[in-house]
Amino acid sequence: MNILIKNASILTMAEEAQIMENTNIAIENGKIKSVGFVPEDFKADKTIDGTNKLAMPGLVNAHTHIAMSLFRNYADDLPFWTWLFERIMPREDKLTPEDVYWGSMLSIAEMIRFGVTTFADMYFFMDEVAKAVEESGIRASLSIGLSDSGDQELKIKNTKEFYDNWHGKADGRITVMAGPHAPYSCGPEFLAKVIDVAAEKGMGIHIHLSESKKEIEDSFNLRGKSPIKHVYDLGLFELPTLAAHCVHLSDEDIDILAEKKVSVANNPGSNLKLGNGFARVEDMLKKGINVALGTDGSASNNNLNMFEEINLAALINKGYTGDTTSIPAITAVKMATINGAKALGIDKEVGTIEVGKKADIILLDLNKPHFYPRYNLVASLAYSAQASDVETVIVDGKILMENYELKTIDLEKVMFNAEICAKSLIG
Ligand code: NI
Numbered sequence: 001m002n003i004l005i006k007n008a009s010i011l012t013m014a015e016e017a018q019i020m021e022n023t024n025i026a027i028e029n030g031k032i033k034s035v036g037f038v039p040e041d042f043k044a045d046k047t048i049d050g051t052n053k054l055a056m057p058g059l060v061n062a063h064t065h066i067a068m069s070l071f072r073n074y075a076d077d078l079p080f081w082t083w084l085f086e087r088i089m090p091r092e093d094k095l096t097p098e099d100v101y102w103g104s105m106l107s108i109a110e111m112i113r114f115g116v117t118t119f120a121d122m123y124f125f126m127d128e129v130a131k132a133v134e135e136s137g138i139r140a141s142l143s144i145g146l147s148d149s150g151d152q153e154l155k156i157k158n159t160k161e162f163y164d165n166w167h168g169k170a171d172g173r174i175t176v177m178a179g180p181h182a183p184y185s186c187g188p189e190f191l192a193k194v195i196d197v198a199a200e201k202g203m204g205i206h207i208h209l210s211e212s213k214k215e216i217e218d219s220f221n222l223r224g225k226s227p228i229k230h231v232y233d234l235g236l237f238e239l240p241t242l243a244a245h246c247v248h249l250s251d252e253d254i255d256i257l258a259e260k261k262v263s264v265a266n267n268p269g270s271n272l273k274l275g276n277g278f279a280r281v282e283d284m285l286k287k288g289i290n291v292a293l294g295t296d297g298s299a300s301n302n303n304l305n306m307f308e309e310i311n312l313a314a315l316i317n318k319g320y321t322g323d324t325t326s327i328p329a330i331t332a333v334k335m336a337t338i339n340g341a342k343a344l345g346i347d348k349e350v351g352t353i354e355v356g357k358k359a360d361i362i363l364l365d366l367n368k369p370h371f372y373p374r375y376n377l378v379a380s381l382a383y384s385a386q387a388s389d390v391e392t393v394i395v396d397g398k399i400l401m402e403n404y405e406l407k408t409i410d411l412e413k414v415m416f417n418a419e420i421c422a423k424s425l426i427g
Contacts (some may be wrong), residue, residue, distance in 0.1 A: 003027040003397065004038060007379060008050025012353040013057050013337050016408040019377050025055060027359040030171075030397030035353055046399075048392060052367040053376055056333075057304040057352050058117025058360040058395065060340025063206075063265035063294030065123045065145070067095070067103035069110070070422045071299035076348065080212050080274045088299060091406045091425050092124070099421040100125040104132035106418040109409045111304050112138060114387035118241060119304075120265070120294070120344055122179040122206050126162055134170040137400045137408045139360065141344040142166065143179025143206040148190035156197050163201050173344065173396055177242065182208040183227045184215055188234055195236055204240035204345055207231070210253065212244035212276050213417045225412040228253040237262055242343050244294065247271055247279045255281065258287040263343035266314040266335065270296030278320040281313065281327060292340040293332075306385040310336050314382040329382035330340075363392040 005025040012035065026033040026042045033042060068088075075087035100123065111119060121129055124193055126144045133140045146160050159178055167176040178198040180186045186194065198205055210216060210227050219227045228249065231237065237260035245266045246257065257264065267277050284291050293309045295301050314332040318324050327335075332417040339352025349358045366374075370384045393401040400408055 001397070002043060003359070003394065003399070004042070004044035004047045005050045005055055005361070006047055008053050008055040009366070010035065010353060011054060011056040011089055011333075011377065011381075013334065013424055014354045024050075025353065025361065027361075027394070027397050030358055032357050032359050034355060041076045045409050046130060047155045048363070048402075050363065052365070053391070054364045054366055055353065055361055056364070056381070057337045057350065058362050058393065059115050059336045060292065060341040060344065060351065061111060061116045061119040061294050061304060061306055061342045062242065062263075062292035063267055063296055064107075064119055064282055064304060065297035066107035066111075066121050066129065066304070067100040067123050067125075068108045068297030068299040068302075070099060070103040070418065070425060071297075072302050073369045074413075074426055075299065076273075076302070080276060081135070081214060083274060083300070094425050095124060097125040097128045099425060101128040102417040102421045104129045105136065105409065105414045106135045107298065107304055108132055108138050109406060109411055109414055110298075110410070112136070112393050112400050112406060113390065113404075114305050114307065115343065115362040115364070115390035115393060116304065116306055116345070116348060116392065117362065118344065119207060120177075122181070130166045130169070130174055134226055135408065137173075137395050137398050139173040139346075139350065139395055141175045141177055141206070141346075143177045146178070146180045146190075147185040148171055152190055152193065156193055159194070160197055163203055165204075170203060171396060174342065175344065177204040177206040179206045182211070182215070183230055184218060188230075189390065191231065191234055191236065195234065195239065198239050204242060205236060206242045207236070207244065209243040210248050212274070213248055216248045226250060226253050228256055228345055232256050232260065240345055242292075244279075244296070245271065245276070245279070246284070247276050249280055249284075253383070254283055254289070257289050259282065261290070263290040263292060263339075265292050265294040265343060266313065267294045267296040267309070268316055269309055270300040272312070272316070273302075274300050281317050282323070284322050285331070290339050291335055291415065292343040293335045305387045307381075307385055310382050329376075329379045330352050332382045333378060343420060359394050359397040364389045365391040395399075409417050
């Protein structure tokens, strides 16, 4: 379907802070054909009136565990290690593929409504997540979460098969990475095996690194070095790596991440809620590290609202550094769009509104009091906008939500089934 978005304000993210007023986007065969003028030979099957709307690239949630929405508001206000090992993991052991499917659909519905067009996920029963991605029309980078307990060979085999079965599938909307959970859940020998299989298949790595103070202390006690230095020595960073969190970093850690061009998924909401502190985002960006934004799972957030993360990134880094110029609005929006695409290795295809790129575009309804007056729309995205302002979502040139109505998901059915699954897990 050829789509014409007419008379919208457009934030392309191709040029920093460039807003084009009262202009058009033509979409043909899933790709952006033009921005600004409409080519004479372009025939639109569908025209979207962009009056009083802002079109921008869809948001990229660069680190999450979407099926954890089933544990939303179940275990809160607890120490990180109690939360993870005593409350969450025992419930996760009871998860079935069906639970993961409905939890994923619930989260995908939430993300589409909040303007997220791509997410990076690491969890169990990932075939179910992949099915949910395929059916819903969203874009995703998927990883089976791996720990070294149980049958390691089987886990490696599953990761290989998952890659063969799903990488490039759903019209190219699904990509696959290897997902060793963390250095504290994957010993060095197992990590080496994961690195080998990822290298063999050409997969990137999605991993949690340096999330809590305890993780750093344990790593020094056990190995005499930081988690970052440990996986660097194992050769993990020779592969394209998406490292979630990276909260507690030494200067040496930052130099390693910069040298090896590791992308970092900063999760300010989750880090605050689990008491893990503040990442050195400003220092990482200054060293040229690609820092993206993520929500983490909605058991530690407790939503998948990337506008909230944009707002948090823009606010808490100012408070943390004492410098009001830290993470200006445009940088926070960049982290949630093109930096996210880069972290997932798909920045040539999505992340900006540019001719030739895939049409992953969201429209915000600006006809609301918190958008007036209109001095600076970029500032409004970081400091005034709400996720509920997203009214239309296009992924791969297909409309997934129009005028606040989901087109590919039966929301009532999804919420009903997710509730049944949550009850069976928690009772
Ligand atoms: Ni996580």
